[in-house]
Amino acid sequence: MPTQALTVSIPTPCQEDWTAMTPHSQGRYCQSCQKTVVDFTTMTDAEVVHWLGKQKGETCGRFKNKQLERELMPTPISQNKWTWKAAALGVLVWISAKDTHAKEKPPTSTFQQTHLSSDIPSPNQPNEYFSSDSTLILKGQILDSLSKKPLSGVSIVLKGTTIGAPTDMEGNFTLEIPQHVSGENSVVVLSYLGYRALEKSTKAFTGQTKTIFLHEDPDAEISTGIVVTGVNYKWYSPRGLYYRIRNLFH
Incomplete structure (x- = not known):
């Protein structure tokens, strides 16, 4: 095939x-x-x-x-890889089954059970790590530095976490960060394909919508055409x- x-x-x-x-x-x-x-x-x-x-x-x-x-x-290559190995293993097993006099030593399998501790409090414990007293809200609009046109689909992520939000068609975004995650030196990373990534301190957002300009990356290798x-x-x-x-x- x-x-x-x-x-x-x-x-x-x-x-x-x-x-x-x-x-x-x-x-x-x-x-x-x-x-x-x-x-x-x-x-x-x-x-x-x-x-x-x-x-x-x-x-x-x-x-x-x-x-x-x-x-x-x-x-995907990873799927092909394991599918191929599984099929190949099946063929080898079929071939080896012909030798009915072969003696094999059953493989021994050992494992070690490790007990992991977690700092996440249970529902019955005081929740000192996940205080929800307030939420830091960052708002902004991201534009191209040359054309001054809005950029849609820009990724805004709190550095070191998976908390993030994308810009809409007008380049606007709203990112909500729980108080227990936001620190005094928290930084958000703004990234967009073909542009230089930019880091901004959360302190730069004063409660009003902040305008941010991204610059094209001259080293980005992008081709468009038929x-x-x-x-x-x-x-x-x-x-x-x-x-x-x-x-x-x-």
């Missing part, structure tokens, strides 16, 4: 300003080209293959350069299958 892989290339990159395009559910709409530019930069290889495989006709997309000119597999795809099929012969199984367990 063949394994299908997809190769994506953009022969003629588009020079239109991504931030000047109108935000769209699938990416942004380019007024110059009168087309929706799909943002593939946050997709996995499998998602790119699945999306392009359903399309009929021309597609305009935005990619990281590392997504281009290489084979994109239709399923997508050209190529499909590759890989066939595996029984002989090749045998050697791959053998080498897998050596």
Whole structure:
């Protein structure tokens, strides 16, 4: 059975300003080209293959350069890896079953049980760690430093935690931080693909909506344009299958 892989290339990159395009559910709409530019930069290889495989006709997309000119597999590599090993193991078990006189020593399995302590109080204990007396609320609007246009989808995260919020279509965000998490030196990290990450002290937010400018990263490798795809099929012969199984367990 063949394994299908997809190769994506953009022969003629588009020079239109991504931030000047109108935000769209699938990416942004380019007024110059009168087309929706799909943002593939946050997709996995499998998602790119699945999306392009359903399309009929021309597609305009935005990619990281590392997504281009290489084979994109239709399923995640980690899943293929373990599926392949499981199948290979099954074949080896079937082969070894022919030798009915072979004696095997049952493998011994040892494990150590570790008792972990937790600082999280139980419902019956005083909750000194999770005081909910007040919440720190940060509000702001994030704009491109050159075009002064709002940036949607910017990630704002309290450094060292998973507490975060994205900007909306107008570049606005509201981030609520519980008092027990917020410290005197707390910092939020603002990150957006193609832009330099920025750190801001929570003290910089004075209760009013703060305007923040992000600068494009000149080292960011992003390409936008008409997508050209190529499909590759890989066939595996029984002989090749045998050697791959053998080498897998050596």
